[in-house]
Amino acid sequence: MEQTHCHIVVLISGAGTNLQALIDASQSSGYKISAVISNRPEVFGLQRAKQDNIHTLTIDHKSFASRDKFDQALGNAIEEINPDLIVLAGFMRILGVDFVNRFEGRILNIHPSLLPNYPGTNTHQRAIDAGDKEHGVSVHFVTADLDGGPVIAQESVPILKDDTAEALAARVLEKEHIVYPKVVSWFASGRLHMKAGKVILDHEELPDTGVNVHFQ
Numbered sequence: 155m156e157q158t159h160c161h162i163v164v165l166i167s168g169a170g171t172n173l174q175a176l177i178d179a180s181q182s183s184g185y186k187i188s189a190v191i192s193n194r195p196e197v198f199g200l201q202r203a204k205q206d207n208i209h210t211l212t213i214d215h216k217s218f219a220s221r222d223k224f225d226q227a228l229g230n231a232i233e234e235i236n237p238d239l240i241v242l243a244g245f246m247r248i249l250g251v252d253f254v255n256r257f258e259g260r261i262l263n264i265h266p267s268l269l270p271n272y273p274g275t276n277t278h279q280r281a282i283d284a285g286d287k288e289h290g291v292s293v294h295f296v297t298a299d300l301d302g303g304p305v306i307a308q309e310s311v312p313i314l315k316d317d318t319a320e321a322l323a324a325r326v327l328e329k330e331h332i333v334y335p336k337v338v339s340w341f342a343s344g345r346l347h348m349k350a351g352k353v354i355l356d357h358e359e360l361p362d363t364g365v366n367v368h369f370q
Contacts, residue, residue: 159186160342170199179335261296273301
């Protein structure tokens with residue numbers, strides 16, 4: 155019997171290293187990447203997808219008069235593909251309330267910090283400047299709050315003496331490549347969903363900081 159896959163669409167804006175991790179894990183993780191959509195033309199992430207014979211689409215946000223019109227076009231394109239899950243992988247656009255509500259409970263994002271610490275950008279330097287002992291990565295469901303949706307999983311890395319933002323970012327990125335495919339596989343297998351703003355994994359509500367993937 156042919157295996158039933160969870161179909162996902164991955165949204166990117168750049169080189170697509172997390173996309174590559176998702177591609178590499180897809181054969182054994184119960185999901186199929188149906189399409190990769192970029193808001194920027196000619197980024198390397200699109201080449202990664204093409205090399206794996208994945209359908210690609212560019213919807214350039216600069217071609218639209220407003221954020222809402224871009225969101226509407228993006229949403230329409232996604233609905234035509236009809237995925238089970240939308241995965242943001244280095245997608246550098248803030249999605250509006252109407253878009254998020256349109257796909258509620260079906261959008262994941264990965265963020266390079268231990269949320270709720272350091273939403274937004276420049277997270278690595280901010281953690282170093284604050285004197286934190288550890289930093290890390292969070293995967294969360296997307297809501298209308300910027301980087302504020304309920305956290306599914308986190309992984310931490312120590313901040314070393316004399317660390318630079320670049321060195322810390324590289325270690326966090328290694329964690330991202332492990333954590334994201336794992337969380338997507340949980341959704342694909344039906345173990346993970348969002349209910350009333352809370353994360354449910356294996357029928358249990360998760361704490362606000364989610365879980366460590368190594369124990370699941």
